[in-house]
Amino acid sequence: MVKTPIYLDYSATTPVDPRVAAKMMPYLTEVFGNPASRSHVFGWDAGDAVEEARGHVAALVNADPKEIVWTSGATESDNLAIKGAAHFYQGKGRHLITVRTEHKAVLDTCRELEREGYEVTYLGVRPNGLIDLEELKAAIRPDTILVSVMFVNNEIGVIQDIPAIAELCRARGILFHVDAAQATGKVEIDLSKLKVDLMSFSAHKTYGPKGIGALYVRRKPRVRLEAQMHGGGHERGMRSGTLATHQIVGMGEAFRLARLEMGAETERIRFLRDKLWKGLQDLEEVHLNGDFERRIAGNLNVSFNFVEGESLIMAIKDLAVSSGSACTSASLEPSYVLKALGRNDELAHSSIRFTIGRFTTEAEIDYTIKLLHEKIGKLREMSPLWEMYKDGIDLNTVQWAAH
């Protein structure tokens, strides 16, 4: 018997690994000093722990620890990278390039810069979710100062060609920012080789605590940022605010474990994901969203045509998953990521994201496959669209009354 509900939403957040939680504990009650206190042992011990953690984060991505700036999470890192660089380099130009399928932390930051008078180009993606490098090349202007492209998409899990984009930007003297919140511990990142200038990280997508993240800021060639948070001049003036020692220790330990266990973990997770995907093959009208090959191991985003996502989520309430359906959001707009792939509204409304992680078991995947078969069948019996499809009616020829 599997215990329900089953957590299949690892891209939303992950549980803190018990080993990480254990490591964090003493830094709340015992080693509680302010790492900025340089006059006593309480501060020195906390400071040592922060620097050790910085080393672990840097090691996962093969960077210099001095290139790691602590933040409150990937959203803050994205804000600091994009606004910080745009403000500092505005004398060089005021044009940025990003992608329509980016996380809101990037898109909304770009919108804010547009309000400040910057210009932003939003690149489309191909039906597999990946950008076209030629399109990126064509979008570059003499006044382009920064390109921002995410490593791994949070909804469909596709991996962009970061090395190629980085080469392209470096050759033209344009800064390149990468949101890697969904990539750490899932894809190899080697910043000694990758020509990336700024990279955002989050702890809680990689079995660390929420509320802590980091920004990689390259030193060679040196990247300058205008601080967005002012105060005591922490983090070499780039991000003021007392460091949250216990959170930082947690992120460090989480990233240390990720580096050690990534290889075996990815294999295991890929096996489970592939088993889930194979298990759904005998259902009709199941569509994969995003490229299958260039995708992280733990992501499966599928549309169950003619079944609406939110009602499916209700039917499979034993599973904790996300939907691209409008009905699960306040906006009543279906997923902008799936729309950017060119998916029609029905398929966007019918999508479910399964994300598998460190604590997912094979028994849970077997249960999931069985449950989906049961419930998809039931909901399709209830769906007028399924009935029309079965009667051979092309839904695109039907005159629908929008409401």
Add this chain to the structure above:
Amino acid sequence: MAYSEQVLDHYENPRNVGGFDKNEGGVGTGMVGAPACGDVMKLQIKVNDQGIIEDAKFKTYGCGSAIASSSLVTEWVKGKTLDEAMNLRNTQIAEELALPPVKIHCSILAEDAIKAAVADYKQKHGNMAGSEEYTACNPPVAS
């Protein structure tokens, strides 16, 4: 989305799922909504010689509230005259199911569905041959 017990009950045990042959004499069919909006309701009524709705069936593509709204409406219209059915208001549906504000449009859609079914029946009545392919719906367009 936290739903009321009434919605969950109709969602888990939907009443009157299915359909009638739309070409049958006493049957009126209403289909409203659009896949692009995330909900489509097909509601059918079977009217007897006395002008009473003696049976109703539905199929719905949509969220839990949409399914519950259509299920509830099929229960309510049974035994009613066409005029009584036309007087059914979305506010009654929303109240019965305790729908949250963001789901009120589901109850509006259910009201539109029953109106479309009655209109289809009335149109067919007297012109039995004129039933069209799945275009019985023509709901008022809400903004």
